[in-house]
Amino acid sequence: MRWGVEKRLEFIEFRLFWEGGINRADIVDQFGVSVPQASKDLTLYEEKAPGNLIYDKSAKRYKAADDFKPVFMQPNASTYLAHLRETNGGASGVTEAWLASAPEHDALPIPHRRVEADVLRDVLKAIREGHSIEVFYQSMSAKKPSPEWRRISPHALGNDGLRWHIRAFCHIDHKFKDFILSRCMKTRKHGLSGASANDDKLWHDRFVVALAPNPALSESQRSIIAQDYEMTNGRTEVMVRKALLYYFLKRLRLDFADKLDNPHEVPVVVANRAAFDAALAEATA
Amino acid sequence: MRWGVEKRLEFIEFRLFWEGGINRADIVDQFGVSVPQASKDLTLYEEKAPGNLIYDKSAKRYKAADDFKPVFMQPNASTYLAHLRETNGGASGVTEAWLASAPEHDALPIPHRRVEADVLRDVLKAIREGHSIEVFYQSMSAKKPSPEWRRISPHALGNDGLRWHIRAFCHIDHKFKDFILSRCMKTRKHGLSGASANDDKLWHDRFVVALAPNPALSESQRSIIAQDYEMTNGRTEVMVRKALLYYFLKRLRLDFADKLDNPHEVPVVVANRAAFDAALAEATA
DNA sequence: ATGATGGGTATATAAACTATACGCATCTTC
């Protein structure tokens, strides 16, 4: 079967599963095929996945059967929700909108400067080819009130939950650091790399964070949290790169577990706090 | 031009732009077409986007020209980064991997219980058709240590930055509330709706949060933050649904701006705090 | 030099798709 046909069958199944029904017109709109071809596709789908399709004459629409069994995809809630979040952002790009009758939805607006496509492109190139590169970077340090050209040897990208960082060797400070991608205004001058990616210890080393329900919660609440985090014996372990450990602390609000009035706010606490603090000290040194 | 051809040209351009080069083999792998067809596609691309393509005989690979001008897509860094994050998760689903030589990357691991596809599917159905539905829900309240069947009339989905909520009218408490999607274990019994989506005031009302750089920062740092958040006159306004306001506070760590030792941690503060607190009180009442 | 690899192209053939047309069932409108 040709790739285009396969995609259309997948599309039919996607719509049936997540949106409950599909039309010839849906296929025509999505893929620009002719109406007879859309008919053939539906017939073909019925052949390949017998019993999944039921035509509702009254609604003039194919509906998913009660015992619908997907054969062209594995339904995954996270994937659907990720798509949903994308439709919110507006810019679709590669992923076209397979969601037609999406539910009303909204995500928290995270205000931020946009990342320049050309900057990202050049950084990716430097990572790929093992170059160093100069970035016109706005540092937060008080000594540098305006952006400066800095040479860095990038080797990876990291996401802290709110924004993306470049993980790179800094040719000025002679160590590996994070550079916030959106603070790179422009790039220039590829050059020789200043360090091997393998030497970025904090990036490659991972610390195993042990999480436990906040002991300030009631027992029944603790057990609910344990289920939420899929804990076994009231514990769950999360491997976190040391370079990301600081952001992990902040994102999960682990730094305030004890100081907060309401334990409800911080469902989990770090169970191996001493080791955690040591690792964090190492990472932020 | 047929949909499949268009997609292949788009793919060629995507790879050229973000990964710098492309091969016949890449096209064959991605779309399962024959080798001569991949050749034709490259020729066709050169026709449609003259000058973008340069064959590097030594590397045996087409490379993007220095003055590469995309014609089949608008390059968007956010879209690329969203794809990158998806590849991390593993589950691809609808979006196939257009990223071949992706850079090394990692995102913060957010430990969480998975959402059941069948649950989400049934909730979507209820929203779409305006039904109520029973969910086997694990509430956090101390009075309900184990999951219970609750009838709700869902009308929207909301994301708080860490997880998805169902926004629904609760038939037990007779008001609109958030239900954490991953705490819905199963669903059953569609029924009549208990309320109109329009009556969910906190969902439809939005509060305009005014954000300003943390005054505890130095002047130059404040101006950097102002740029980060694309502020004008040291302010930016963000429209937030009242139903999401509480999560906005938590996510941006706005509740600790003054208590924190290090203002660096909280780049922005709420400039219209009194109105904000009033709106928040209304939302959490 | 030799072979492996990757690209270009030509041919005949097969598959996929279009345009057009017509028939059928359901629902809405008058």
Add this chain to the structure above:
DNA sequence: GAAGATGCGTATAGTTTATATACCCATCAT
């Protein structure tokens, strides 16, 4: 309850797209 609109199904002939196979060329490693 007839008329019209809509949506599905299917048949035909013709076009586009893609395949399989073949052969040639350039570059590079050995």
